[in-house]
Amino acid sequence: MKLSEAKYNKVSNIEIHNTGKGLQRVVVYVVAFAFHFSLFTSAFAVAQTDTTALRIHSLQPIPLVSGAALGGAGTLLTFQPEINRLAVSLHDNVDAANFPQMSADDYIQYLPAIAPVALNLCGLHSRHPLGRMMMLEGGSYLLGAGWLNALKYGIGVERPDNSRFNSFPSGHTFVAFTGAELIRREYGEEYPWVAVAGYAVAIAVGAMRIYNDRHWLGDVLAGAGLGIMSVTLVYWALD
Numbered sequence: 001m002k003l004s005e006a007k008y009n010k011v012s013n014i015e016i017h018n019t020g021k022g023l024q025r026v027v028v029y030v031v032a033f034a035f036h037f038s039l040f041t042s043a044f045a046v047a048q049t050d051t052t053a054l055r056i057h058s059l060q061p062i063p064l065v066s067g068a069a070l071g072g073a074g075t076l077l078t079f080q081p082e083i084n085r086l087a088v089s090l091h092d093n094v095d096a097a098n099f100p101q102m103s104a105d106d107y108i109q110y111l112p113a114i115a116p117v118a119l120n121l122c123g124l125h126s127r128h129p130l131g132r133m134m135m136l137e138g139g140s141y142l143l144g145a146g147w148l149n150a151l152k153y154g155i156g157v158e159r160p161d162n163s164r165f166n167s168f169p170s171g172h173t174f175v176a177f178t179g180a181e182l183i184r185r186e187y188g189e190e191y192p193w194v195a196v197a198g199y200a201v202a203i204a205v206g207a208m209r210i211y212n213d214r215h216w217l218g219d220v221l222a223g224a225g226l227g228i229m230s231v232t233l234v235y236w237a238l239d
Contacts, residue, residue: 060232060235060236063181063184063228063229063231063232064229064232066225066228067224067225067226067227067228067229067232068225068229069225070221070222070224070225070228071169071221071222071225071226071229072225073218073221073225074168074169074217074218074219074220074221074222074223074224074225075218075222076218077216077217077218077221078157078168078216078218078219078222079218084218086217087216087217087218088216090210090217091160091210091213091216091217094210094211094213095213099211101211101212101213102208102211102212103212104208105172105204105205105208105209105212106172108176108201108204108205109172109173109175109176109205110175110179111176111179111201112175112176112177112178112179112180112182112183112198112201112202113137113141113175113176113178113179113182114179115179115183115194115198116133116137116179116182116183116186116187117130117133117134117137119183119186119187119194120133120186124187124190124191124194125187125190126186126187127185127186127187127189128186128239133186135238136182136185136234136235136238136239137182139234139238140178140181140182140230140231140234140235141175141178141230143230143233143234144174144178144226144227144229144230145174147226147230148169148171148174148223148226151168151169151222152166152167152168152169152171153166155168157216157219159214159215160213160214160215160216161213161214167214167215167216167219168216168218168219168222169219169220169222169223169225169226170206170209170214170215170219170220170222170223170224171223172205172206172209172214172215172223173202173205173206173209173215173219173220173223173224173227174223174224174226174227175205175227176201176202176205176206176227177199177202177206177223177224177225177226177227177228178227178228178230178231179198179202179227180195180198180199180201180202180227181227181228181231181232182231183195183197183198184198184199185231185235202224202227206220206221206223206224207220
């Protein structure tokens, strides 16, 4: 119990390497990445062959709200002391079971990421041609990776196993959920079972990150939300 309280205090107080520099680093990352993404969208607009150049469609409300809700819940579970106790309690229960750790999550996180291209090559009909789909996928991972690293290394939340100060958000979960949302976008309407399978794998990755004592519940929820939001914004801007 004392160990749990110690971990709770560390996370609820948001231990940061050099607080001032850490916050400055977040601002630099955010501004730099916003500029980078604007260049990315501008370059794509120039490359368009039709007269509309850059087609802006309405944001899909369900993934937008879902991603924001997951990210918000993950943030609260990480940085609000009263709510954070839920994440610590879950960690303690898993830790007390003393299950053997597994490394499968280090590999299956990439299954949803490679699935959009692999399914297309296997003959399934995707919403976009292969080249366009790969561009959208690359943009989604690029956008999310910028925010992911800004949060991981700009804030510096300690991992539950006390190994490093880059716990929030979960990178493995971000990779898996970005891929799952890409699968849903490209194949969900025609092959709903493919979309369900993609999200099932992503949820399994998030669960294993907690099981393996590598992340808190808040890290996993935030990583999932970040992945969904990244795809939503890229498809809104570039689709």
